[in-house]
């Protein structure tokens with residue numbers, strides 16, 4: 021994956037959530053880190069084409085994603101920090117519904133690999149935070165997307181589920197799935213990521229390579 025940010029700014033009223041960010045990375049897996057309100061979720065939303073920049077361009081694999089959002093949306097799956105689930109349906113019904121929307125069946129193997137055992141009768145609104153997270157992850161991974169944009173994917177997961185998830189991502193990386201992940205789980209991310217992008221109050225403060233095979237140009 022090649023991801024280019026060219027002088028990208030995104031404002032909310034007076035707040036510059038992303039402030040003149042510029043980088044050019046070629047990598048399979050990019051970690052986005054920073055403290056609260058650093059701009060991580062906003063950066064991911066720009067890549068997922070949920071938001072448009074006020075200034076600048078975002079180019080993903082040669083495509084200007086503001087001009088051609090529909091092309092990127094076909095290949096990309098986005099897990100928001102607060103995923104929208106159908107609360108009044110069961111987990112299985114959610115999986116069936118999102119499978120239809122994404123035109124991709126879910127497999128028992130996927131559920132097992134994320135340690136998710138959906139309870140037949142419970143409605144999603146009554147599930148624990150961790151179970152809701154596992155369900156959201158299963159939905160995000162439906163249909164074998166080529167690019168994953170994941171916002172705090174392991175938040176609320178227990179240790180076993182976290183390990184299972186990182187190991188699943190590692191397998192996907194071997195299958196050439198590209199990933200951009202905002203996380204506080206840096207120990208695990210260091211094993212997976214080729215680059216770490218560090219944000220602070222909307223500014224790019226550091227971009228660090230963790231893998232000599234990956235490359236970047238900070239313009």
Ligand SMILES: Nc1ncnc2c1ncn2[C@@H]1O[C@H](COP(=O)(O)OP(=O)(O)OP(=O)(O)O)[C@@H](O)[C@H]1O
Nearest residue numbers: 032035036037054055056057058059060061062063
């Ligand atoms: N929809 C919005 N309306 C107004 N301000 C927003 C909106 N989204 C983000 N912001 C502001 O933009 C800044 C960056 O927010 P963002 O959610 O991108 O940060 P973050 O690094 O993901 O934070 P956290 O780790 O706390 O989730 C914050 O000051 C936030 O209040």
